[in-house]
Amino acid sequence: MSPEPLVQVRDLVVDFPVGDGHLRAVDGVGFTLEAGQALGIVGESGSGKSTVASALLGLHRGTGARTGGSVLVAGVDAVTAEGEELRRLRGGSAAMVFQDPLSALDPYHAVGDQIAEVVRVHRPVSRRAARARAVEVLDRVGIADPARRSRSRPHEFSGGMRQRVLIAMALACEPRLLVADEPTTALDVTVQAQILDLLHELRTETGAGLVLVTHDLGVVAGSVDRVLVMKDGRAVEHGPVADVLGAPREPYTRALLSAVPRIDAPAAPGQGTGPGEVLLEATDLRREFATRGGLTRRTAPVTAVDGVSLTVRAGETLGIVGESGSGKTTLGRMLVRLLEPTGGRLHYRGRDIGALGERELRPLRRELQMVFQDPVASLNPRRTIGESVADPLRVAGERDERRIRARVGELLERVGLDADWYHRYPHEFSGGQRQRVGIARALAPGPRLIVCDEPVSALDVTTQAHVVALLGELQRDLGLALVFVAHDLAVVRQVSDRVAVMRAGRIVEQGDADTVYDSPQHPYTKGLLAAVPVLDPVEATARRHARLAAAGA
Missing domain, CATH: 3.40.50.300 (P-loop containing nucleotide triphosphate hydrolases)
Structure with a gap:
């Protein structure tokens, strides 16, 4: 039997x-x-x-x-x-490995103590034996120096290491x-x-x-x-x-x-309206962040972007790929001057904007916009989506409420939403719909360049495809230049004319999308492509x- x-x-x-x-x-x-x-x-x-x-x-x-x-x-x-x-x-x-380890792990306790607690709940063992089991399973899931790292708290691990900790916790009682x-x-x-x-x-x-x-x-x-x-x-x-x-x-x-999205599919020809004049040019761009040890002790600054040079032309999409910590998001924020460079030069339409103060930047803000990764975090939950989309119009000086309402309605419809949803709140929308609201807000002031920072990373494949198609349609219709920042190489190939690969704050390879994907030269690029799911x-x-x-x- x-x-x-x-x-x-x-x-x-x-x-x-x-x-x-x-x-x-x-x-x-x-x-x-x-x-x-x-x-x-x-x-x-x-x-x-x-x-x-x-x-x-x-x-x-x-x-x-x-x-x-x-x-x-x-x-x-x-x-x-x-x-x-x-x-x-x-x-x-049975044991569960959750999606978000930061939510599943207690930020106040060492990971070894949290695993040991699971062991003691299910097995009649001493604290010492439970701690030994915690170190054993941390070692099994590939945490280096597990005895020492078992005393670390969740925030001291990278995202991948935190996920390994959750797997170790799930394995603790041999489910x-x-x-x-x-x-x-x-x-x-x-x-x-x-x-x-x-x-x-x-x-x-x-x-x-x-x-x-x-x-x-x-x-x-x-x-x-x-x-x-x-x-x-x-x-x-x-x-x-x-x-x-x-x-x-x-x-x-x-x-x-x-x-x-397929990693082996060629980049879509003519994603934009055809590359035109150089809109944005970065030369040897750098960004450092000050750090502190303990409460007051200063330590050496961390270099997040280290000598990056690139151009973005009107009507084209530049894809920027790399792992977490590669500097791609920091670079994207500098390109629209949400962060000030600590070195190098940044020219927009021939003008050096790298060191401009906020008052001088204000007229340019409407031309340089950003779509953020997490629409939940970037949209105010206490304000309606219509008011969030209207904000850039008011900042630009529009005071006529009827014109503002009409323009917001046009923008909502332009991104595939209903103009009558002006008074709804972010929690009433799906993830893909909230990202469309973020795109509408970026479009409001009439930009010429939009940096999209991981705009589809948290979306399922069909919603992801709809948002990507929307960006392509907007680019063709409005002649936008896009900088598409992502760790998903298949999506980047689908949307990009050119691609820059970042590692440890530097660009290690860049060129037209088909060349970079079909004939990668740098070992890091080859490693990224080999890891893409098929x-x-x-x-x-x-x-x-x-x-x-x-x-x-």
Whole structure:
């Protein structure tokens, strides 16, 4: 008689309380997972995939949500389990790796203490033994000098290292199931590849099952055995990864795949209106930041941008790529003078603007605009979106409220929103819609150049494709120059005429997009391109083997 599957989900239903009623987030989902297997759950934001993942650990209990059906994990039904049985399930039989480690980790306590606490909750061991286990799992997930780093707090780690800490915490009690909810969404391609390789190694070594939740189909290609595609709370397609990605049956799955930017696709010709005059020229641009040790002791300044030279022409898109900490965001902010350079020269339309004061810059502000990465942070939650879009008009001197309202309505419609939504607040919009509001605000003063800082990094692939298409349309219609800052190399190739690759504050390679992508010269560029997820499971597996072989050499 064959053993029972590790996970059996039947007719899962999850309803969330909304006002006087309930909203159905998951509707009749079912699947099984054998020990040692990996299942990818994919879909757009709002499809219900994270809700399913949370149900595997009974995380909806006590939230007001109504859960139906059965969710058997290692023989325990997460829907009906109570008390000690539910506690043993969470962290013991199954463990969760969350998307945002800064939210999941306590900022006030050392990471080793937090892992040790998990061990002591589930095992009758001493504090010393729990601490030893914490150091052991930190070492296993690739944290160098784990005994020392176990005493560090979360803010002392990079994003990728914090994600490794969360994986270590999940492994602490040797669970039979790992549930990873968007574990690589905010990470660079190289760090993303490292985390996915680590999850694969751990699954191979321990025999644990893996449920990997993601909106990125490239992530699942080389990481899972089977794929479940979700839309509007329902499973629309389920099967082996090679079949679902190679020959999808459902139109929705095909639409998701068609929206994925391809690293091997040539840059779209004529993204802009054709390159014209040089609008912006940076020469040997530098930016340093002062640092302090302790409360008062000064230390050497940190150089974020170190001798960068580039040009941006009217009507073209310059893509700037690089890992976190490469200086690309700092450079983007300097190009529109939200930061003052500490060295070098910055010319806009032939005029040196690098050292201009705020009063002298004010007339130029309308021509140099920025779209920020996080529209939630850049939009005031207490003001309507219409007022946020109107702000640049008022700063530019417009006082006629009727003209302001009319212009804001035009801008909202221009970016695909309804003019009647003027009085709505940011929380009433999806992530893609909020990013459209940010674009409308940047367009308000009539700019000639817009710097887009990671404008689609947190969006699912279809929303990402819509925002990218909108930027291209606006550029063609208005003759804008765009600087597109991103760590997603596939998106950058899709939109850019030319590309600059940054590392440690310097540009290590730049040229037209097809040349840089098809014939990279610098080893760093080659490494970035090799880490980009691909949709072919066979090629994705071959790339993982090559990375692991190189790491072990």
